[in-house]
Amino acid sequence: MLKIYDLDTARQTILRRIPPQLSTYPSAVLESTERIFGPGTTPPHSVATILASIREEGDAALKRWSQTLDKVHLDVFNVPTEELAAAYNSLPDSLSQALNASASRVRAFHECQPIPSWETQALGGILGQRFTPIEHVGVYVPGGTAPLPSSLLMSVIPAQVAGVRQIAVCTPPNPNPLILAAARLCNVDRVYQIGGAQAIGAMAFGTQTIPQVDKIVGAGNLFVTLAKQQVYGIVGLDGLAGPTETMVIADEDANPQWVAADLLAQAEHDILAKAILLTPDDSLARRVQVAVAQQVENLSRADIIAQSLPQLGGIILTPDLKSAAAIANEYAPEHLCLSVAQPWNLAQEIKNAGGIFYGENSFEVLGDYIAGPSHVMPTGGTARFASPLNVLDFVKLSSIIALDKSTTENLSPIAAQIAQAEMLTAHAAAAEIREA
């Protein structure tokens, strides 16, 4: 089920990255899009249609799309707070404790993150940067085959720690009670049962009942992602999420059963999930292969794994650990697990990864639920430039310019000089009028 690749073959197959925007759409998606929106309509066009209608008609369009796309008639979108409380109160005690433990560690972790406002008087007067919370944030929480209350915690809590005052959650109709319970646990009381592109449109433009937000975070399906791209710049975004992925670097000391379990956990997410092992140890590679084949038998989502793991996952034999690290930097995985004897040494080599898991004790599933950092991490190689969701995603800075009089007098002629060179004479005049 898990093939072993040499590096050259791997580069031409499982290590190749094609950004979602440049991928072809699955034929089932194309067909259903054309069926609903008419012949020749592509997914981005259908999303543009949805967004435009929401901007123009608001709630009426939301109701229509919920009927057409989700087959649900909705009179109200808001989930009553009593329903949130009921969902929370119905949790088995052990699960309630587990979710609360998760929420407190995630909160404690993000409360450690510095919000680095600063000022200096070294440049004449006072200059600096002042961070303030974003006021309105929308969180999208997908439904789907495995609804994830953990994703709600991992998105909402960093926003709350940042000081965001207004948080709205959108999740598809007939929401899973666990998601409602998680909302209640975080004291979020504005939960709307709207899914897909229409949810993104509602939060970006606002409707009669759904508040307009300043920034939208959270992963979703293809249509959610396309909608996010189309509203980029109208609202802020956390990024565009693709399928989840884990890369494991292991040496001869790694426990093959544990490595196999970590790869399988990744592969069960969906049929596009990617689980890749890099190791210089041929013997470990073969033992992991065997362990995967054994363990998968007992797993409820073996059918999903049977699609994702053989096609998108694999074991890559590398000359040494250093070259494995170099491959990881090129690939820029969402999760990078260093299942090696000396993880801190190897981590020195790592530049591009969303989350770095040091040693086999820090296995990836702990990061999904309870370690502390948000599990919303950059996918698809975007860790080259993007970060896991964190407190800084929910603040923005203002530059502070408060020069003293003598500094202004010194700098004004310099500003005028450059303005003249740029042929902006009104700029120069604004400087010169101060000198007069």
Next chain:
Amino acid sequence: MLKIYDLDTARQTILRRIPPQLSTYPSAVLESTERIFGPGTTPPHSVATILASIREEGDAALKRWSQTLDKVHLDVFNVPTEELAAAYNSLPDSLSQALNASASRVRAFHECQPIPSWETQALGGILGQRFTPIEHVGVYVPGGTAPLPSSLLMSVIPAQVAGVRQIAVCTPPNPNPLILAAARLCNVDRVYQIGGAQAIGAMAFGTQTIPQVDKIVGAGNLFVTLAKQQVYGIVGLDGLAGPTETMVIADEDANPQWVAADLLAQAEHDILAKAILLTPDDSLARRVQVAVAQQVENLSRADIIAQSLPQLGGIILTPDLKSAAAIANEYAPEHLCLSVAQPWNLAQEIKNAGGIFYGENSFEVLGDYIAGPSHVMPTGGTARFASPLNVLDFVKLSSIIALDKSTTENLSPIAAQIAQAEMLTAHAAAAEIREA
């Protein structure tokens, strides 16, 4: 030239914001797009065509578009380093000194900005966030009627301070010598004379001669902005820039001549630039009105001002300073100038603004050139969620998860519990196998 509005009228006119993506295209733009790309082609479609051709054909497509769109035949895109040096050496001494003074203050300012990596041992083992520089950054510097070497300094220097090793600059063909000189001053030696959407495509996808980058920053015209939106997620972006804007809040102590000069400096940028004064003082409003009419007579870009200022600018009478601050927060201006007696008090009320200029000594033009913070600031109301360009735009963080053994033992059952609730049994198994 500068109308006085009451608040209600202003809300329906100059304070209304329409995101660029939702605006209609000027008819001249639509006509030239159809002329080049065929009937019915909209600007976004033309941009998609350009991007796809560059992704498929690389340099050949770049040459073709430079010929078609810029009427320039290019054999090589790279501006030779000798040409950069020559441009720098040809600067008049006073201008060279001014640009160097600007560069050193911008560098000194950004060197003060903390890069807030951190670790904690309070949650069992070591958890934290580690910031690393982005490796490859592309900077777009527009040409146009007033080429801005200052924009190059204001984009490149924060990236250099962040530790970015590879910086490429794209600027339209036959680049202005001042832009080349600024590149040389910053020790950037990879400058390409490629403009428009094709420059964004070249940097996003890479070509035979132009390196692929991880993140693109810098403002440009409509086509640059559309191209940035289309490659969002393939590369990181600083945001989508719209027309520049300044909001001034002034009280009775403000100097009407200075306020007028600041508004005119803003209005000369382009015909879409916005310069708005908020004041509770009717007498100041009228004196600023007069001063603007007088000062504009001497300005070389009076024709641009004559279009931008009467239509998009204006003076708004507010009940008091506090309500002026509230309007500023709603509007979220790129630049906010507090030309009041007590700017530090008023600044307490401000949440949404790119740059805040405290008092009349800290006038906006100083921020354009020499104060220290980057003059690349969020426009169009995006200051609700976005920041001026700063060092954090050029780094990304990795979450560090290095739990100790006893913490792992404590947390594993909790992770398994939540995984079971989410019906992710391979996740649960990866936790349970550690307990065995």
